[in-house]
Amino acid sequence: MTSRASWLNVSLIKENFKRFWPIMCGGFLFWLVCGPIALVLTKSSEGYSYSFMRSILRHINPAPILLNGILPVALALACFGYLHRTNSAGVMHSMPFTRRSLFISNYVSGLVMAVLPVAVISLILLVMRGNVDIGWYVDDPVYFTGMNIFRFFLEEFTVIAFVYSISVFAASISGLSVIHALTAVALNFICPVVYLLLMGYMDTYEYGFTAGSLIEDIAVRMNPWIAVLAEDGFSAKEIAVYLLISLAIAIAAFLLYKARHLERAGESYVFRPAKYIIGFLMVFTASSLTGFVFHDSLGALSYLLGFVVGYVVAQMIVNKTTKIFTKDCLVSGLVYLLLIAAIVCVFRFDLIGYQKRVPDVDRVGSVTISSDTFDMGLDGRSDLITEPENIERVTAFHKKIVADPANYQDAWNGYYTSSSLSWDSRDYEDPKERPVSFNVSYALKNGRTLERDYWIPAAMLRGDAGMRDLWNSAENGGLYARLLEEGAEGLSVSFEGNNMPKEFREPDQVDYDYTWVSFEDTMPTGATRLADKKALVNALIEDIKDYDYDRLFEDYSELPYIVIHMDFSSKVKPGEKQEWESYFGGMGYTYYDYDDAGNPTVKHLVLDVNANKNYVNVLNALLQMNFTDDLHRAVEAVQK
Amino acid sequence: MINVKGLCKQFDGFQALNNLNVNVEQGSIYGLIGVNGSGKTTLIRHLTGVLKPDSGSVQMDGQDVYDNVELKKRLGYIPDELFFFGSYSLKSMRDFYKGIYPNWDDVRYEMMLQDFALPERGKIAKFSKGMQKQAQFILTMSCKPDFLILDEPIDGLDPIVRKKVWKYVVDDVAERQMTVLVSSHNLKEMEGICDAIGILSKGEMKIEQDLDELKSDIHKVQAAFHSAEDAERAFAGLNVVHREKSGSIEHLIIRGAREDVEKAVYAADPIIFDILPLSLEEVFIFEMGGENDDIQSILA
Numbered sequence: 054m055t056s057r058a059s060w061l062n063v064s065l066i067k068e069n070f071k072r073f074w075p076i077m078c079g080g081f082l083f084w085l086v087c088g089p090i091a092l093v094l095t096k097s098s099e100g101y102s103y104s105f106m107r108s109i110l111r112h113i114n115p116a117p118i119l120l121n122g123i124l125p126v127a128l129a130l131a132c133f134g135y136l137h138r139t140n141s142a143g144v145m146h147s148m149p150f151t152r153r154s155l156f157i158s159n160y161v162s163g164l165v166m167a168v169l170p171v172a173v174i175s176l177i178l179l180v181m182r183g184n185v186d187i188g189w190y191v192d193d194p195v196y197f198t199g200m201n202i203f204r205f206f207l208e209e210f211t212v213i214a215f216v217y218s219i220s221v222f223a224a225s226i227s228g229l230s231v232i233h234a235l236t237a238v239a240l241n242f243i244c245p246v247v248y249l250l251l252m253g254y255m256d257t258y259e260y261g262f263t264a265g266s267l268i269e270d271i272a273v274r275m276n277p278w279i280a281v282l283a284e285d286g287f288s289a290k291e292i293a294v295y296l297l298i299s300l301a302i303a304i305a306a307f308l309l310y311k312a313r314h315l316e317r318a319g320e321s322y323v324f325r326p327a328k329y330i331i332g333f334l335m336v337f338t339a340s341s342l343t344g345f346v347f348h349d350s351l352g353a354l355s356y357l358l359g360f361v362v363g364y365v366v367a368q369m370i371v372n373k374t375t376k377i378f379t380k381d382c383l384v385s386g387l388v389y390l391l392l393i394a395a396i397v398c399v400f401r402f403d404l405i406g407y408q409k410r411v412p413d414v415d416r417v418g419s420v421t422i423s424s425d426t427f428d429m430g431l432d433g434r435s436d437l438i439t440e441p442e443n444i445e446r447v448t449a450f451h452k453k454i455v456a457d458p459a460n461y462q463d464a465w466n467g468y469y470t471s472s473s474l475s476w477d478s479r480d481y482e483d484p485k486e487r488p489v490s491f492n493v494s495y496a497l498k499n500g501r502t503l504e505r506d507y508w509i510p511a512a513m514l515r516g517d518a519g520m521r522d523l524w525n526s527a528e529n530g531g532l533y534a535r536l537l538e539e540g541a542e543g544l545s546v547s548f549e550g551n552n553m554p555k556e557f558r559e560p561d562q563v564d565y566d567y568t569w570v571s572f573e574d575t576m577p578t579g580a581t582r583l584a585d586k587k588a589l590v591n592a593l594i595e596d597i598k599d600y601d602y603d604r605l606f607e608d609y610s611e612l613p614y615i616v617i618h619m620d621f622s623s624k625v626k627p628g629e630k631q632e633w634e635s636y637f638g639g640m641g642y643t644y645y646d647y648d649d650a651g652n653p654t655v656k657h658l659v660l661d662v663n664a665n666k667n668y669v670n671v672l673n674a675l676l677q678m679n680f681t682d683d684l685h686r687a688v689e690a691v692q693k
Numbered sequence: 694m695i696n697v698k699g700l701c702k703q704f705d706g707f708q709a710l711n712n713l714n715v716n717v718e719q720g721s722i723y724g725l726i727g728v729n730g731s732g733k734t735t736l737i738r739h740l741t742g743v744l745k746p747d748s749g750s751v752q753m754d755g756q757d758v759y760d761n762v763e764l765k766k767r768l769g770y771i772p773d774e775l776f777f778f779g780s781y782s783l784k785s786m787r788d789f790y791k792g793i794y795p796n797w798d799d800v801r802y803e804m805m806l807q808d809f810a811l812p813e814r815g816k817i818a819k820f821s822k823g824m825q826k827q828a829q830f831i832l833t834m835s836c837k838p839d840f841l842i843l844d845e846p847i848d849g850l851d852p853i854v855r856k857k858v859w860k861y862v863v864d865d866v867a868e869r870q871m872t873v874l875v876s877s878h879n880l881k882e883m884e885g886i887c888d889a890i891g892i893l894s895k896g897e898m899k900i901e902q903d904l905d906e907l908k909s910d911i912h913k914v915q916a917a918f919h920s921a922e923d924a925e926r927a928f929a930g931l932n933v934v935h936r937e938k939s940g941s942i943e944h945l946i947i948r949g950a951r952e953d954v955e956k957a958v959y960a961a962d963p964i965i966f967d968i969l970p971l972s973l974e975e976v977f978i979f980e981m982g983g984e985n986d987d988i989q990s991i992l993a
Binding site: 064138153316 | 704735738741742743744760762763765766768770772774775776778779780781785789792793794
C-alpha cells in the first residue's frame with residue numbers, strides 16, 4: 054500500500070535538521086558575510102557598490118562559488134553517512150522505514166538544508182533592495198531588482214540541486230565516507246573531463262578537426278556549478294534542463310540505493326561495476342594526459358606511463374588495499390589497457406571515418422571558406438557559397454585534401470592541426486611553399502554543420518583549377534558589392550597592421566609584432582573629410598575590381614601592408630530586421646548599437662582590408678589626403 | 694511467529710545461507726547458536742529487514758519483513774555492534790524512537806531508566822560498552838516490540854545487569870507473548886532461558902528443536918560389561934553416534950529416549966552403568982563435530 058508516509062518520514066527529516074543544522078548555519082553565516090554584510094560594508098554615501106552587488110547576483114564572487122561546491126557535498130556526507138558503516142547501515146535499515154522513505158527523506162532534508170541559506174540570503178537582499186537608494190551606477194540602474202534576485206536564487210538552487218544530486222549518487226555507490234567525498238567531487242567534473250579528453254584525441258589524431266572555443270563552452274555547460282560563472286547566467290531552458298538532469302541523477306541514485314548491498318559498507322564501492330568503471334576512468338584520464346603531453350617525445354610509451362601511474366593509484370583506491378597485483382587487479386588492468394588502446398586506435402586510425410568525410414553536393418545548403426590566403430589582401434570577397442557548381446568545386450578540393458594525408462602532414466613539419474600554428478614557425482619555413490590555412494564550413498540541408506580546418510601547401514590551393522574558378526565566379530564578389538552598396542556617409546576609418554613599416558615599430562619590436570597606429574583623430578567625422586572617405590572607398594573599389602587569383606599567393610609575409618579598418622554605420626529603421634553577417638570568420642562583420650531598452654539603433658558593417666603595394670589606387674589616395682607625415686611615410690614604405 | 698523458509702543468500706560467490714528454515718513459535722524464546730561464520734548475523738540481518746533474500750522468504754506473522762514498515766514498527770533489534778547518532782544523549786534517542794515507534798511506552802522507559810540507573814542527558818558516545826548496551830536495551834524494550842531480535846545481548850554486561858535484562862525479556866514473553874530470537878555464544882545462559890534452539894552450521898540449520906527435547910534426546914553413557922558380547926548386545930539396537938573404550942569402560946554418546954537406552958543396557962546386565970543428559974554446550978560441541986579433545990571433555 055502506498056501512502057504519503059511511505060515516501061517521506063517527517064521524524065527522520067526533523068532528526069536530520071536536529072543533527073546537521075550546524076552545517077546549514079555555517080553555510081548561511083558564510084553567505085551572510087560574503088553577501089549582505091560585505092555589501093553593507095562596501096556601501097558609500099552614493100549607495101551600495103554596484104560591482105560588489107553584481108558579483109553576488111552574477112555568481113562571480115569566488116567565496117559563494119566555493120561554498121556551492123562544499124555545502125552540498127558536506128550535507129550529502131552527513132545525511133547519507135550511515136551507509137558507510139556496517140552497524141549504522143544495519144540499525145537504520147532495521148528501523149520502520151522503507152528504503153524509499155529513507156532515501157527520499159534524507160535526500161530532501163539535505164537538499165533543503167543546502168538551499169535554505171541562499172533562500173534566506175535572497176530574502177535579505179530583497180529587503181535591502183526595498184529600503185535603499187541603489188546608488189550611483191547609473192549605467193545599469195535596473196540591476197538590483199526583485200526579478201534579478203529571484204533569478205539569482207533560481208540559479209543558485211539549480212547549481213546546488215545538481216551538485217547535491219551528484220553527491221547523493223556518489224553516496225549510493227560508495228562504501229566509505231572518504232571515498233564518498235572524493236567520488237562526489239570527481240563525478241561533478243567527470244563529464245567535462247571525459248568530453249575534453251575525447252576532444253583532445255580528436256585534436257591530436259583527427260586531421261581537419263576544429264571546434265575552437267565551442268569545446269570549452271560545451272565542457273563548461275556540462276556542469277552548472279562551472280557554467281554559472283558565465284556572465285550571462287542561465288536561461289530558463291537551461292535551468293529546466295539542469296533541474297531535469299538533477300532529478301534523473303537523483304532517481305538513478307535512488308535505484309542504486311534500493312539495490313545497494315548493505316553488507317559491503319566499508320569497501321570503497323559497493324557495486325562491482327562502479328568499481329571497475331571508476332577505476333577505468335582514473336586510468337584513462339591519467340593515461341590520456343601523459344599521452345597528450347609526452348606523445349611527441351615518447352610516442353605510445355607516453356600512454357603507458359600514465360597507465361602505470363593510473364593503475365597503481367586507481368587499484369589502491371577502488372580496492373582499498375596496497376595489494377594491487379592480485380589476479381583480479383591484473384585482469385581488470387589488462388582490460389583497461391586494451392580499452393585505452395582501442396580508444397587510441399579509433400582516433401589514430403580514424404575508425405570513425407571523420408577525416409575522410411566530405412558531404413555530397415546535394416546534401417549541402419551552403420559553404421563558407423575561410424583562409425589566410427584565399428582572402429589575402431581582399432577580406433570579404435568570398436562570402437557564403439550557395440551555387441551548386443561552386444559547392445561542387447569546394448567539395449572536390451576538399452576531397453583532394455583528404456585523399457592524401459601527405460598533403461597536410463608535409464605542410465607544417467608534422468604539425469597538422471591549426472592548434473600547432475606558431476608565428477615563430479615562419480623562421481624555418483620556405484616562404485614560397487608555406488602552408489596556408491583552409492577552413493571549410495558546410496551548412497547541410499538537414500540543419501547540421503560540418504566544419505574542417507586544415508593546413509595545406511600553398512601550391513596545392515594555387516594549382517587547383519576549381520578553386521581558381523570559384524575565385525573568378527560571379528558569386529565571389531562580396532566585398533566589391535558591399536562597397537558599392539555602402540556610401541561614405543557614416544564611415545569611420547583607422548589604420549593598423551602587422552607589417553607596418555619600421556618607422557612605426559618600437560625599437561625592440563620584431564618584424565611580425567603587431568603594431569597599431571590610430572589615425573582616427575586625423576580624420577574627424579565631419580563634412581570636410583567626407584570627400585576623402587569617398588575617395589578612399591572609390592580607390593578601394595578600383596583596386597579590388599580586377600583582383601587576380603595569383604595575387605593571393607604573393608609572399609605576404611615579406612610585404613608591408615596597412616590594415617584599413619572601415620566601419621560603415623547607418624541608423625536602424627523602425628522595424629528593420631537585424632542581420633548578422635560575417636565574412637571570413639569575423640574579419641568582416643556586422644554589429645549593432647542599442648538603446649537602454651535594448652532596441653537596436655545603429656548598424657555597423659566593419660571591414661578590415663589589408664592593403665599592400667598592389668593597392669595602387671588606395672595608396673595614392675591616401676598620399677593625396679591631408680594626413681600626418683607618419684601615415685605618408687607608412688604609405689611610401691608600402692609602395693616600396 | 695517467525696518463519697524462515699528456504700532462505701538463500703550469497704555474497705560474492707560465497708554461500709552464506711543455504712536453503713535455511715527457521716520456525717519460532719509466538720511467545721517463545723529461540724536460541725540461535727553456531728560457530729563464527731556460520732551465518733547467524735546474516736540470518737539476523739534478514740530477520741530485521743536489513744538484507745533482502747536471494748531466494749526464500751522471511752516472514753513474521755505471515756508477512757514479509759523486508760521493507761515492511763508496519764511490521765518493523767513491532768520489531769525490536771539489538772545488534773552486536775551498536776549505533777547511536779553522534780553526540781546524542783539517551784533523551785535525544787528517546788525522542789527519536791518515540792517519533793518512529795508507535796508502541797513507545799514512556800512509563801516503561803522511565804522505569805527502566807531508573808532500574809538501570811543510566812544518565813539520561815549524558816552523551817551516549819561517552820558511555821562504556823556495557824552502558825551503551827543497556828541504553829539500547831532500554832530504548833528497544835520501551836518500544837514494546839512484538840518481535841525481539843537480540844545479537845549477543847549480554848556481551849559486556851555484568852551478571853547483575855544480565856539478570857535484569859533476561860528478566861525483562863522473560864516477563865514480556867510471559868505477559869505480552871513477545872517472540873524472541875537471541876543469538877549468543879553464552880550457551881549456559883541460553884540453556885537457562887531458551888525454549889527452543891537452532892544450531893546453524895555453514896549456512897544450514899543443523900538442528901532445530903525444543904530445548905528440553907534436544908537435551909532429552911542425547912545422552913552420554915558410561916558402562917562396563919562382563920564380556921564384549923554383552924556390550925555389543927546392549928548397544929545393538931541403539932543410535933550410537935560416538936563410541937570409544939577406555940580399559941574395560943565404554944564411553945558412548947547415544948541419541949534416543951532415555952528409557953530406551955536404560956532398557957537396552959540393563960538387559961545386558963552391566964557391571965557399571967551411568968547415564969547423563971548432555972548440556973547445551975556439550976550438544977553444541979558434539980553437533981558441531983568438535984575435535985576429539987572436545988568430545989573427550991564431554992565424555993569425561
